Each structure stands twice: as C-alpha cells, then as structure tokens.
Amino acid sequence: MKKVLTIAGSDSCGGAGIQADLKTFSAHGLFGMSVITAVTAQNTQGVFGVQDISTELIQKQIEAIFDDISVDAVKIGMVSITDTIKTIAETLSRYQVKNLVIDPVMVSKSGYHLLQPEAKEALIRYLLPMARVVTPNIPEAEVITGMKINHLEDMKKAAVQIYQMKPEYVLIKGGHLEEEAIDLLYDGQDFKYYHSQRIDTKNTHGTGCTLSSAIASNLAKEMSVADAIEAAKAYISVAIKQSFSIGKGVGPTHHFYELYKKAGLI
Numbered sequence: 001m002k003k004v005l006t007i008a009g010s011d012s013c014g015g016a017g018i019q020a021d022l023k024t025f026s027a028h029g030l031f032g033m034s035v036i037t038a039v040t041a042q043n044t045q046g047v048f049g050v051q052d053i054s055t056e057l058i059q060k061q062i063e064a065i066f067d068d069i070s071v072d073a074v075k076i077g078m079v080s081i082t083d084t085i086k087t088i089a090e091t092l093s094r095y096q097v098k099n100l101v102i103d104p105v106m107v108s109k110s111g112y113h114l115l116q117p118e119a120k121e122a123l124i125r126y127l128l129p130m131a132r133v134v135t136p137n138i139p140e141a142e143v144i145t146g147m148k149i150n151h152l153e154d155m156k157k158a159a160v161q162i163y164q165m166k167p168e169y170v171l172i173k174g175g176h177l178e179e180e181a182i183d184l185l186y187d188g189q190d191f192k193y194y195h196s197q198r199i200d201t202k203n204t205h206g207t208g209c210t211l212s213s214a215i216a217s218n219l220a221k222e223m224s225v226a227d228a229i230e231a232a233k234a235y236i237s238v239a240i241k242q243s244f245s246i247g248k249g250v251g252p253t254h255h256f257y258e259l260y261k262k263a264g265l266i
C-alpha cells in the first residue's frame, strides 16, 4: 500500500485543507497521513479564526511519521507563518523526501490570508527549491512573481520566473481564467497544457487542495509528472462536476472518482 502525507491546515467544514487531502488520497486507494500546521474555523462562507500549531509540535509530527514509516509522496498546503515554513523545511531536509508537491496556499476564496504576507519570502526561499511540483493558482503566481497575469502568455512568463526559484516543475492553474480552465506545466524546457471545459458552478471550495493531493497520489503510484497531472486534472474535473451545496456559500468538490470510474460513469 502506497502512503501519502499532507502537511497542511485543517478546514473545519471539510471542503479544503487536510480534510480534502485525506479524502483525495482515499479516493485514489492510498493510505493518507497528516501533519497539521494550523486549525481554521471555516465554513462555506468564510474563515472565522486560525490557530497556528507550535513549531515544536509540527516538528514532532513530521519526525513521528518519517522515523517510522516510508512515505511515497508529500503534499504541502497551508503553512501560515515564517516559523512554520522554516520548521517544515529544516525537518524535512533530514529525510529522503520523495515526490514533494507544494500548493503555495495564500488567500482563501473568501479572501482570508492563510499565508501571512511577510511569510512569502520564506516560502520562496526555503520550500520552493524542495518541490518536485509547485502548483500556484493565478493570484498566487502573481504574488510570487510580482507580475500581473491576464492570459496564457503571461502564465508562461510567470512559469519561467517561478522555475528559476528551483522547483523541478511549475504548474500554474488556470481556474481563475475567464474562459477555459487551462493549467500550464513548465519543466525548464517545454510547456504542456492541460485543458478542461469550465464547469459552471459556484461550488469550488478546495479545488486547489484536491488537485495538488491528486497529483501527489499519482506520483506515489510512480506515474511521471506529466501523467500524474493529466490524471489529477481528470479527477478534479469530475470532483467539480459532482460538487454540491452544503451551506449558504461556496460548496465543496466531491471525492468518489474511483467509484464513479468503476461504475462506468466517467
């Protein structure tokens, strides 16, 4: 059984963060594990409070896993503050970490700063060079590069700039574009596009968390990066199509892909 770890924040309403990641790992038939960096009080309408976990406990969670269990892939999501970032980078650097996917979570769809703005530099300096794949959405790519992204040509320029920050691959997600939801992969040489029709729904809470966890799951299964993203894109498209309302705001994606596949629905 392949084992995948998420290092991220808890989302009390279950649509994003640790909860979305673990659901995604299970839907891929994998064993999911978690290191919790922060606890958020969150629902479909917004984020109402955040408690960062102490760096001591974050370090101990990582050590408890890696000292005992072999990990096939790791996904990093919400990391909140500079001290958390430094602790994760320092602790992971003591282990052979395979297939690290970093989702540089910054601001929730409801507008809450899940990464303190002053922690951006630490994220770029300490975490990005450890990544096999980094998966910014367009607003995150704009913050990381300092450039405005309006269309595909801008996404390509941003990908080249982020690649210089030393991840192995850069995937810029196009969920925030107006027409098609095109994601762009850059490996330092070539660009690859992942197309999907824009699905007309307001229920997209946790799409970025789900995509990065699906990529980590597929890398754990020893797929190439390009194939892992292709399969993850198919997964998120179905998860968005199956999304539903659970509250008054932005509802979550749904995670029964493998079951849908077996049932011949995909």
Ligand SMILES: Nc1ncnc2c1ncn2[C@@H]1O[C@H](COP(=O)(O)OP(=O)(O)O)[C@@H](O)[C@H]1O
Pocket (backbone or CB within 6 Å): 136, 137, 138, 173, 174, 175, 176, 181, 182, 183, 196, 197, 198, 199, 200, 201, 204, 206, 207, 208, 209, 211, 233, 236, 237, 240
């Ligand atoms: N309405 C949509 N229809 C189809 N795909 C979408 C839609 N919204 C987002 N996606 C896809 O979901 C994934 C996550 O993208 P995005 O929503 O941009 O990330 P984030 O949640 O980090 O903002 C990407 O593959 C993107 O193309």
Ligand SMILES: Cc1ncc(COP(=O)(O)OP(=O)(O)O)c(N)n1
Pocket (backbone or CB within 6 Å): 008, 009, 010, 011, 016, 017, 018, 040, 042, 077, 078, 105, 107, 108, 109, 110, 114, 204, 205, 206, 207, 208, 209, 210
């Ligand atoms: C605890 C936690 N982590 C990450 C996010 C952001 O998730 P994302 O997939 O980008 O979804 P939206 O917030 O944009 O819906 C989160 N909200 N909470």
